[in-house]
Amino acid sequence: MMRSLWTAATGMISQQTNVDTISNNLANINTTGYKKESVQFKSLLYQTLQEKSTNADGTEKPVGIQTGLGVRNSAIVSQFTQGTTQQTGNDYDFAIQGNGFFRVQTADGSIGYTRNGSFGLSMGTNGLMLATSEGYPVLDTTGAPIIFDPDIDAQSIKIDESGNIEYPDENGNTKSVQISLVQFNNPAGLEKTADSILKDTPASGTPRLESEDANLKKSVIKKGYLEGSNVQAVNEMVDLIVAQRAYEMNSKTITAADEMLQQANNLRR
Template identity: 60%
Template sequence: MMRALWSAASGMIAQQTSVDTISNNLANVNTTGYKTETAEFKSLLYQTLQTRSTSANGSDKPVPAQVGLGVRTASITSRMSQGALTATESDTDFAISGSGFFAVRGEDGETYYTRNGDFNYMVGTNGMMLANSAGLPVLDSNGNAIEFGPEIDTSKITISETGQLMYPDETNNPQSLGFSIGIFQFSNPAGLEKTSGSLMKETAASAAAINEATGLNIVKSTISQGYLESSNVQVVDEMVNMIVAQRAYEMNSKAIQAADDMLSQANNLRR
């Protein structure tokens, strides 16, 4: 009966983690570029009550008797499906269609990746610089901050689907400025380490970033100017998952009550 208490308690803890994850998804339903997360579980160790043997009359008993000892959280996995593109009125809003990520340079000098293309122009060291909402510089395909000289009117800059930065010439025809917004892919994007501000960091699990400008044998992403990628959270699915997690939590609490009642009955036995 003590096994039942601890197993049910582990189930309640696991379902609490599931509800926490679902709550975070719902809280970020309107966060640009957010990817929904799912709590994954795995069973704990099994206790062997009886190994494979034979019965007293010699009959074969090939199946052992094992009792599970509960559950624990295995991982919280991000679902990297494409979010819907929402039109905006800003020329510095960009949305990625495909598997790519924008790159920004953090205050610590490290490179971070994001699907949030809510960018703006700000004053840089040599002119105007493209930066995210937190003021971190956006990187080009060579890993350098995207900056424009004082002769460039940023209101006239456009971006092609491949990320090339374009500026009109004397005849008002867009011409490439010679560099493009950096787009990077990962072999396992779910392995990226999440930080604050919709930023993610490269890890050993995600593998090294693949530069779409130089990568081979990859399906390249496209960029849409004047759009932002909405989160891929499905509110209806999350509400159903919350009901399932809540019912599982209740069932585990009932198992604890049942084990407690059995222990109470055993303590009340009289000879």
């Protein structure tokens, strides 16, 4: 009975993590570029009670007797399916169709990656800079921030679906630069941080530049659109009910084990 108490407790702990993850998905249902997360489970060690078992007539069975010791959360995995595309009409909103990620420079100087294409022009030290809503510079294919002349007419900046930007310099000559898009062999291995920024890890692999890797299927950038989250409210609510019921069943198991222990304690010789 003590074993049943601890086994049910592991189920409650795991389902609590499941509920927390679903809650986070629902909280980010309107977050641009958010990718839903799902919890994966693994069973704990099994305890062998008898290596051999027999029938009532003494005939040996081909299996022993093992009992499980519960469950644990093995991973929380992000699902990088395409989110819904929402038209905004803003000139510096970009939605990625494909597997690509924007490269940005974070506050500590490191490189981050995001699917959130809500950009704008920010005043930098050298001119107008294409930046995220948090002020992080958007990088080009060389890894440098995309900077325009301070006096540039924003209407003269042309951006195509491959991320190529054409704009006139101070002398009226046309200059061009390309927004950097990268892909990963295992995007689920990316580390999530704040502000919809992802960081590469050994699990995700090194970033592969779409402009340099001919083996990659190129992504398409849609100007005037944003990619919404891929969270489906109905599915999340169903998953929440299932997790709640599983939590409740484990709670009732603990109650039943407690009542059995109480009866055992009340037994008299």
